[in-house]
Amino acid sequence: MGQSRTRPEFPQSASDMQRMQEAAQTAGVLQAMGLAAFVCDAEGRVLAATPSGLRLFDDGLYLRLKDEQLEMRASGSRTLRAAIAEMASGQRIGARLLPLPGPDGGETALAEIVRLGVGHVDWTGVVVIVRWPGSDPADRASAAGRALYGFTAAEAAVAAHLLNGLSPQAVADRMEVSISTVRSHIRSTFLKAGVNSQIEMLAAIRCRI
Structure with a gap:
């Protein structure tokens, strides 16, 4: 850059x-x-x-x-x-x-x-x-996660589903991936957002959308 x-x-x-x-x-x-x-x-x-x-x-x-x-x-x-x-x-x-x-x-x-x-x-x-003022909170969360923290598309989708109240297992079922894959994405979002927990990560996104 x-x-x-x-x-x-x-x-x-x-x-x-x-x-x-x-x-x-x-x-x-x-x-x-x-x-x-x-x-x-x-x-x-x-x-x-x-x-x-x-x-x-x-x-x-x-x-x-x-x-x-x-x-x-x-x-x-x-x-x-x-x-x-x-x-x-x-x-x-x-x-x-x-x-x-x-x-x-x-x-x-x-x-x-x-x-x-x-x-x-x-x-x-x-x-x-x-x-990102769209009507769907999941869409706003996904866009904010990608722009603000550099989430990949998959990481942004996981964060959006979590923001909508789904559990990690429910996210895995929705995305048709393993629970270990979802947990790996969650850990990656922690690193990119500079947080230490799922609650902190979701709060960081929620206050920006």
């Missing part, structure tokens, strides 16, 4: 360095919250991103980077940039929500665009957070 995606080559004046530092600090806070998010300037250029945000690029999900600007992978990039500019200008209060069509017509996510707080002396930026 190239550094150019998270550290665009802007002229390194004092104000530019301050902007990059503030963007990195904001991304650090968003990362601690477990969010797939991007810090952008008013033109939609990505100044910093969380690891789970960058994973969306790597997995070809929802968003891409072109000339350092954030774009929808499907149609609608002009709408996204216009929304970012609108929020950066302060013309709109609160957050702006835009649908993000999934690849190949898959599940739609949401881009939540929020203006950074006042206090940035030389620039105005926004945060773009990707959320």
Whole structure:
């Protein structure tokens, strides 16, 4: 993964360095919250991103980077940039929500665009957070697990079934695999989510969807 995606080559004046530092600090806070998010300037250029945000690029999900600007992978990039500019200008209060069509017509996510707080002396930026608001909690859990923690499709499916209240044995029956396979997937999700128990893993996903 190239550094150019998270550290665009802007002229390194004092104000530019301050902007990059503030963007990195904001991304650090968003990362601690477990969010797939991007810090952008008013033109939609990505100044910093969380690891789970960058994973969306790597997995070809929802968003891409072109000339350092954030774009929808499907149609609608002009709408996204216009929304970012609108929020950066302060013309709109609160957050702006835009649908993000999934690849190949898959599940739609949401881009939540929020203006950074006042206090940035030389620039105005926004945060773009990707959320999964679909009606099916299992679908949301699966999408969040894959984007936030890098779960494989099978691991995400196991996590989604557990979130729906199935026992590991019931998950094995539903997926037509052995219970040992399910337990192996569960252990893998613990490692990737940085948790030590099934309850912690499910809580980490539940609070992000």
